[in-house]
Every structure is written in structure tokens, then in C-alpha cells.
Amino acid sequence: MTQPTEFSAVSGHIPALVFVNRAAGRRRAHTYLPRLRELFESRDSSVQFIETDSASELEEAARQALVQEPRVLLAMGGDGTFQALANGVSGSDATIGILPTGGGNDFGAALGLPADPLQAVERVLKGRLRFVDLIRVRTVDGRTRLYAGGGGIGLDAEAARYASGAYRRLPGRFRYIASALRALLEHEPLKVRLEFPGTNIPAVETTSLLTCVLNTPTYGGGLRLAPDARIDDGLFQVVLVGDLSTVTVLKLLPRLMRSGELRTSQVKRWCVRAVRMSANRPCLFHGDGEILGPAPIEVEIVPRAVRVLAPAGEP
Secondary structure (H helix, E strand, C coil), rough: CCCCEEECCCCCCCCCEEEEEECCCCCCCHHHHHHHHHHHHCCCCCCCEEEEHHHHHHHHHHHHCCCCCCCEEEEEHHHHHHHHHHHHCCCCCEEEEEEEECCCHHHHHHHHCCCCHHHHHHHHHCEEEEEEEEEEEEEECCEEEEEEEEEEEEEEHHHHHHHHCCCCCCCCCHHHHHHHHHCCCCCCCCEEEECCCCCCCCCEEEEEEEEEECCCCCCCCCECCCCCCCCCCCCEEEEEEEECCCCHHHHHHHHHHHHHHCCCEEEEEEEEEEEEECCCCEEEEECCCEEEECEEEEEEEEECCCCCEEECCCE
16 A cells, blocks of 8 residues: 655645636535635635536546646546546646535545535645555447546446536535436347456356446445545455336435445355456446446556655555
């Protein structure tokens, strides 16, 4: 496990560039912006705010920022916003971070950041450097993409369009559960095949409700599908949820709403570095709530992929 490094996070000597995703988290980022400006100023921190209207615009702005003077690049938004920043700086030695203002802030939670953006800034300004892993996905149409937290095929990918559409104004976990229940009305059973390159684990073929690849213990705003996952161990967890009936899902719903836990014998997990996923019908893979492309897909861990600011004292 990589130990954090002492770091004077943001100062007059190391300025910060904060990318604000105005579309994230029901526009929570824009709501918090005036108070965040005041907080940076009160700490005599050198900071510039760049407002963007989409994750793709943010990614391009981050890429362009790399040619300027060294600085800390921070993203205001959720997991999808951090994904854009991470892809924008991929391959560089930039220091990046997240100020959580999105609908789902699972990567920020895995870093140990509080959900409140103002408290998160306080922790970041006193933070340390930490190298963390990302997940690389190659879809059958030739696209390659990095993501930070959770992704998969099946019901959750089908729900992603509702989470970013009709239900985007619902808070956190409730948005993802509502979206999944809506997608469940149209869901058709998906038979998946999983292969685990470089291991002795036999291939798996089964019908599933959803099959996820998780770098963080939670995803979807706090759903604890991979409680033992870590963001710096060079591994990820593949989580397969069997083809649960609608009645069974409804029975499990109260616990999901309260704690985010899914307790059923129909959940299987593998801790690996790579997986190949295919299905018996066309389906899409999402990462951090963003549709990345169609299956079959190849997924692999990228150890120590980016250097991030994390709270001091976090493992």
C-alpha cells in the first residue's frame, strides 16, 4: 500500500486551478462557488476558477492547462467530473483532486473527504499527496477510457440514463435506486461471460441482474457492493448480482435505502487485476455513471495512475 506524502497542498507558490462542472449534482457546484472562493481567499491560497458546462468541456480545459505552469488541478463535481479530470491529465505528473459537489461522490468518500464541499476544501488545503489506481476500459468499438469508482453492464448501465436524465435532481443514493427501479421495469435478463486473464479462476457464464467492476467500496451514491475494495492496492473487485426477481429486489430495498448494503446469496465477488466481459445481447458499459461504450469489453487496473490530494492521516 502506498503511503501518503507530506505536501503543502495549495499556496502562493503552488497555485490551484479549480474546474467547476456547472452541470454536476443538480448544479450544486455553482451554488457553493461563492463560499468556496471566500474560503480559498481566507487562506491566502492562489486559485483560479474555470467554469465549464459539461464533463467533456472540463476534460479539454484540463488538458490545455497542462502546458501552463505547474499547479494543482481540482475538480468541483462528482465521480463523472473527476473521471473527466483524470482522463484529461492522463500520462502527466499533474497533481489533481476532487471537491465533491456531485450526485454521487463515491470516489471522494473513498479518499476520506467529507461530503460537504466546504469541509472538503479545508481538508484538501491541509492535505497530502496520495497515488491511487484507476480502471481502464476498452470497448468493442475501439474506445479506451479511464474511470475512478464503479462501472458495469446490466441494470446499472440501463439505469444510468435515468440517473442523468429524468431523476437527476434526486439526491445521492436515492437517485440511483429510483433510476434502477425504473430501469427494472424494462430490464431483460442478461447472460454474461467473465474471463479473468492471468489467473487460475475459471470462466463464469451466468444470468445476472448487473455485473460491476469496482475500484471503490461504494458506487451509485453510497451503495456498498464492494466493501473490501481499496483505491490503492493494484486490484479491483468484480461483483456479479444474480438475476433477482422484481419481488426480491423490492424486499431488499429497505436495507438498500437505509445503509446501502445488498445482502443476498446472489452476490459473487472476485478480486483481480483484469477481466473480460461479454454478453448474449447488445449492452453498454458505464463507468462512474457515464456510458463508455458497448460490450464485449476488456477491463484492467492501472496502479498508481494519478497523484491526488487526500486528507492528512488517511491510509
